[in-house]
Amino acid sequence: MAAGVATWLPFARAAAVGWLPLAKKTMPKPPVDKKSRNDEILFVNVSGLRFQTWKNTLDRYPDTLLGSSEKEFFYNEDTQEYFFDRDPEMFRHILNFYRTGKLHYPRHECIQAFDEELAFYGIVPEIIGDCCMEEYRDRKKENQERLAEDTEAEMATDAPLPPGSTSRERLWRAFENPHTSTMALVFYYVTGFFIAVSVIANVVETVPCRPLKGSVKDLPCGEKYSLAFFCMDTACVLIFTFEYLMRLFAAPSRCKFMRSVMSVIDVVAIMPYYIGLVMPENEDVSGAFVTLRVFRVFRIFKFSRHSQGLRILGYTLKSCASELGFLLFSLTMAIIIFATVMFYAEKGTKGTNFTSIPASFWYTIVTMTTLGYGDMVPNTIAGKIFGSICSLSGVLVIALPVPVIVSNFSRIYHQNQRADKMRAQQKVRLARIRLAKKGTTNAFLQYKEQRGIQDGDSDSTALCVKNRSSFEHQHHHLLHCLEKTTNHEFTDELTYSEMCMTESVGYRTSRSTSLSSQQGLSSSCCPRRAKRRAIRLANSTVSVSRGSVQELDTLQVQKSATGHQSRSSLNAKTEDMKLNCDDRDFTAAIISIPTPPANTPDESLPPSPGIPGILRNSRSSTYTQETVKISSL
Amino acid sequence: MAGCTRRCQQGILKFLQCLHRLVSGTLSKDKVDDELEMTMVCHRPEGLEQLEAQTNFTKRELQVLYRGFKNECPSGVVNEETFKHIYAQFFPHGDASNYAHYLFNAFDSAHNGSIKFEDFVMGLSILLRGSVREKLQWTFNLYDINRDGYINKEEMTEIVRAIYDMMGKYTYPALKGDVPKQHVDAFFQKMDKNKDGVVTLEEFILACQEDENMMRSLQLFENVL
Numbered sequence: 001m002a003a004g005v006a007t008w009l010p011f012a013r014a015a016a017v018g019w020l021p022l023a024k025k026t027m028p029k030p031p032v033d034k035k036s037r038n039d040e041i042l043f044v045n046v047s048g049l050r051f052q053t054w055k056n057t058l059d060r061y062p063d064t065l066l067g068s069s070e071k072e073f074f075y076n077e078d079t080q081e082y083f084f085d086r087d088p089e090m091f092r093h094i095l096n097f098y099r100t101g102k103l104h105y106p107r108h109e110c111i112q113a114f115d116e117e118l119a120f121y122g123i124v125p126e127i128i129g130d131c132c133m134e135e136y137r138d139r140k141k142e143n144q145e146r147l148a149e150d151t152e153a154e155m156a157t158d159a160p161l162p163p164g165s166t167s168r169e170r171l172w173r174a175f176e177n178p179h180t181s182t183m184a185l186v187f188y189y190v191t192g193f194f195i196a197v198s199v200i201a202n203v204v205e206t207v208p209c210r211p212l213k214g215s216v217k218d219l220p221c222g223e224k225y226s227l228a229f230f231c232m233d234t235a236c237v238l239i240f241t242f243e244y245l246m247r248l249f250a251a252p253s254r255c256k257f258m259r260s261v262m263s264v265i266d267v268v269a270i271m272p273y274y275i276g277l278v279m280p281e282n283e284d285v286s287g288a289f290v291t292l293r294v295f296r297v298f299r300i301f302k303f304s305r306h307s308q309g310l311r312i313l314g315y316t317l318k319s320c321a322s323e324l325g326f327l328l329f330s331l332t333m334a335i336i337i338f339a340t341v342m343f344y345a346e347k348g349t350k351g352t353n354f355t356s357i358p359a360s361f362w363y364t365i366v367t368m369t370t371l372g373y374g375d376m377v378p379n380t381i382a383g384k385i386f387g388s389i390c391s392l393s394g395v396l397v398i399a400l401p402v403p404v405i406v407s408n409f410s411r412i413y414h415q416n417q418r419a420d421k422m423r424a425q426q427k428v429r430l431a432r433i434r435l436a437k438k439g440t441t442n443a444f445l446q447y448k449e450q451r452g453i454q455d456g457d458s459d460s461t462a463l464c465v466k467n468r469s470s471f472e473h474q475h476h477h478l479l480h481c482l483e484k485t486t487n488h489e490f491t492d493e494l495t496y497s498e499m500c501m502t503e504s505v506g507y508r509t510s511r512s513t514s515l516s517s518q519q520g521l522s523s524s525c526c527p528r529r530a531k532r533r534a535i536r537l538a539n540s541t542v543s544v545s546r547g548s549v550q551e552l553d554t555l556q557v558q559k560s561a562t563g564h565q566s567r568s569s570l571n572a573k574t575e576d577m578k579l580n581c582d583d584r585d586f587t588a589a590i591i592s593i594p595t596p597p598a599n600t601p602d603e604s605l606p607p608s609p610g611i612p613g614i615l616r617n618s619r620s621s622t623y624t625q626e627t628v629k630i631s632s633l
Numbered sequence: 634m635a636g637c638t639r640r641c642q643q644g645i646l647k648f649l650q651c652l653h654r655l656v657s658g659t660l661s662k663d664k665v666d667d668e669l670e671m672t673m674v675c676h677r678p679e680g681l682e683q684l685e686a687q688t689n690f691t692k693r694e695l696q697v698l699y700r701g702f703k704n705e706c707p708s709g710v711v712n713e714e715t716f717k718h719i720y721a722q723f724f725p726h727g728d729a730s731n732y733a734h735y736l737f738n739a740f741d742s743a744h745n746g747s748i749k750f751e752d753f754v755m756g757l758s759i760l761l762r763g764s765v766r767e768k769l770q771w772t773f774n775l776y777d778i779n780r781d782g783y784i785n786k787e788e789m790t791e792i793v794r795a796i797y798d799m800m801g802k803y804t805y806p807a808l809k810g811d812v813p814k815q816h817v818d819a820f821f822q823k824m825d826k827n828k829d830g831v832v833t834l835e836e837f838i839l840a841c842q843e844d845e846n847m848m849r850s851l852q853l854f855e856n857v858l
Contacts, residue, residue, distance in 0.1 A: 008701075008705065008719045008723075009723070010757075011753070011757060012719075012720070012723050013854065014756075014757050014760040014761050014854060015736055015756075015760065016854065017760050017768055017771070017772060017851065017854055018736070018739070018771075018772050018775045018776075019796065020772065020841075020847050020850050020851060021769075021772060021776075021820070021824070021837070021841055021844075021847060022793060022796065022816065022820060023846075023847070023850070024819075024846075025846065026846045026847075026849055026850050027850035027853050027854075029853060030853055030854065030856065032856075068677060069680050069681070070677050070678070070703075072680070072681050073681065073695070073696050073699040073700060073703070074696075074700060075696070085700075085704070116707065119675075119707040119708060120703070120704075120707040122675055122677075122707075322651075322654055322655065325654075325655040326654075326655055326656075326657075329655055329656055437725045440725050441725065441726055475723065478723065479724070482724070482796070482799060482800065483800075485796060486796060486797055486800055486804075486812075486816070487816075488797075488800055488804040488805065488806065488808060488812075489804060489805040489806075490726055490800065490801070490803065490804060490805075491803045491804060491805040492803060493803050495803070495805065496802070496803040496804075496805075496807065499805075499807060500807070
């Protein structure tokens with residue numbers, strides 16, 4: 001339990017008054033807790049570090065905590081000083097603010113801790129001096145960005161599906177996150193395999209194979225084994241089409257899906273095949289068709305669904321698109337300038353390659369990227385001078401975009417790595433949180449058990465008492481009050497599921513008892529107890545011999561009785577006996593849980609001490625057979 | 634059709650802006666505005682003396698209360714989210730958010746979505762040091778969600794349901810059937826004297842004073858602090 005909420009506990013306990021009119025039983029007794037101003041120099045004690053300052057200094061800023069009367073709440077009469085339970089190191093900076101009027105941000109401190117201190121002392125961060133403001137702003141922005149990224153990664157689609165999701169939603173999830181189900185994983189790998197097959201087929205079919213018998217020319221394999229390649233292509237396209245249609249069906253927003261990059265790539269990958277099917281074997285048109293086959297190479301981009309690295313690369317390029325665009329533009333400017341210059345410089349030469357300015361573009365690009373094919377070379381001196389200037393500036397201009405891309409890539413890559421690490425640790429974290437939560441519930445359940453023992457034997461209190469803080473006492477008291485209000489008890493998951501499992505065992509038999517109609521209203525999950533109640537009533541009203549036999553049967557099935565169960569069952573017996581004597585009215589649907597035997601001070605419980613005594617003695621042996629014996633009494 | 638043209642225009646505008654940014658090489662705009670929106674709502678309570686006069690607490694108790702309060706909420710106010718979070722920590726078994734919501738409204742006397750220290754301390758003063766009538770009145774206010782002076786079955790059902798939600802799923806005996814509704818029916822049977830379907834403040838106080846169990850329990854909570 002977080003220590004922070006300790007201060008709210010008295011409040012929550014006081015608010016329990018709101019439950020009182022609803023409660024059917026009296027509330028349990030709360031645990032007893034033995035324990036709660038000229039110009040002068042003020043003493044301020046911050047976690048043991050004593051500061052002294054003039055009252056006037058603090059009064060300079062009346063809209064902060066230290067400057068207003070709010071500090072009176074922290075005044076300690078006994079030691080005549082103001083005591084703050086905060087970080088003494090940070091307080092130094094706060095106090096300096098009062099003294100010098102300038103607030104500084106200590107660089108080695110965590111930005112959030114600093115912000116919290118400022119919030120506590122009522123100081124707005126805007127007044128940080130210019131010397132430290134930039135650093136503060138940068139750190140704050142970085143922190144916020146990192147937090148935003150983390151929350152985005154948390155809200156990633158790894159959360160489990162809500163139970164009421166349609167098949168369409170599940171299909172979409174399977175497509176987006178293949179690792180959620182085995183079927184999706186299988187499909188994912190199959191499509192990956194077929195993409196690879198398709199791409200390799202595209203590549204291999206252009207490799208020259210050995211020619212057919214009787215022919216001299218080398219034939220590309222695509223034409224030699226055209227049928228085989230056609231079949232493979234058909235198979236791949238069928239799979240891709242099927243996948244695309246499935247995704248289209250499952251997509252939550254079909255318009256958005258159709259406009260997304262991946263779906264466009266999908267369409268472009270399969271289109272050439274269908275166009276080829278449709279188009280007739282016409283000579284002039286098939287030329288265009290052949291160029292369409294180029295688009296089949298786009299299938300390789302489908303791999304980006306399978307490879308995270310590819311996606312990161314794509315995302316990097318997208319994120320630094322504006323920088324790249326600008327650099328491209330400036331590069332174009334440089335190319336045009338140098339091409340023009342080279343053209344006019346080489347204009348005079350006979351037989352020159354620089355036939356036009358666009359023709360010089362090729363030379364400029366090759367030179368600026370330091371490729372230097374040598375197919376176009378300047379001959380004049382002016383041309384050579386300008387050519388060398390061109391290649392030197394090319395080195396600079398080309399080198400510029402690289403750091404931008406690299407830094408962006410590394411940032412996104414690290415962010416992705418962090419997301420992966422967090423996802424991996426998420427499971428461990430959730431397990432630990434669940435354990436802690438169970439720990440709280442278990443603590444309460446243990447406490448309840450021990451109260452049962454405790455209140456019974458006053459002598460053995462020393463043995464049973466565990467070392468528990470007063471906070472825990474009070475918290476358990478609060479939970480106890482809630483139980484009394486609603487007349488239901490807290491149990492743990494195991495007991496609950498066990499009870500519900502016996503339902504299927506005993507349900508059929510319970511219906512056969514003639515008292516089942518009476519029990520209908522009494523909503524009990526465990527018919528074992530319902531039947532025991534039936535037995536109780538049987539003793540007084542209707543005799544159901546069949547019921548008792550069946551009960552014994554089911555009881556014998558339940559060999560494993562945890563301590564908790566037996567205790568509650570024993571208590572059920574107390575209650576039933578009481579009901580037997582007093583009140584046969586079973587219309588109240590709330591199963592009134594019996595109060596632990598000696599807990600309540602009221603005398604409204606008729607079964608006096610005798611019965612609890614018997615039950616308590618038999619508590620030590622928690623076998624159901626023993627309880628059966630008692631029940632038959 | 635109008636939407637289509639508008640979207641087209643916006644698209645063209647964005648494209649031109651992109652082109653412009655491409656040519657001029659401006660970096661993406663720095664989001665300067667939201668950073669300086671660090672306006673913190675900071676509330677300061679009235680003086681110690683005034684609070685001591687208005688509530689039934691001693692100075693020392695008020696000091697203790699305020700220190701805790703201020704530690705938790707440096708800004709001086711509690712909002713509903715924090716409240717729900719606190720209650721979720723106290724009742725980890727179930728879902729305490731609904732009940733926390735109603736409780737929040739009961740404390741938030743000014744109905745402005747936040748509890749200041751004064752509201753907090755006044756509420757506590759009634760609950761811990763108030764007379765029986767005051768406590769019952771406070772409870773009545775808690776149940777009367779819409780503050781019309783009457784508790785009808787719907788309001789009560791909501792409150793009771795919220796309380797049962799706090800118990801969570803794993804209870805003994807298991808919550809089958811509409812247990813809250815039956816609880817509400819029993820409550821109305823006890824409280825609604827003239828059987829008109831609503832419970833007024835007087836009926837409520839009268840019925841509670843007749844209930845000995847409840848009167849006894851009321852005393853138990855006084856030494857909480």
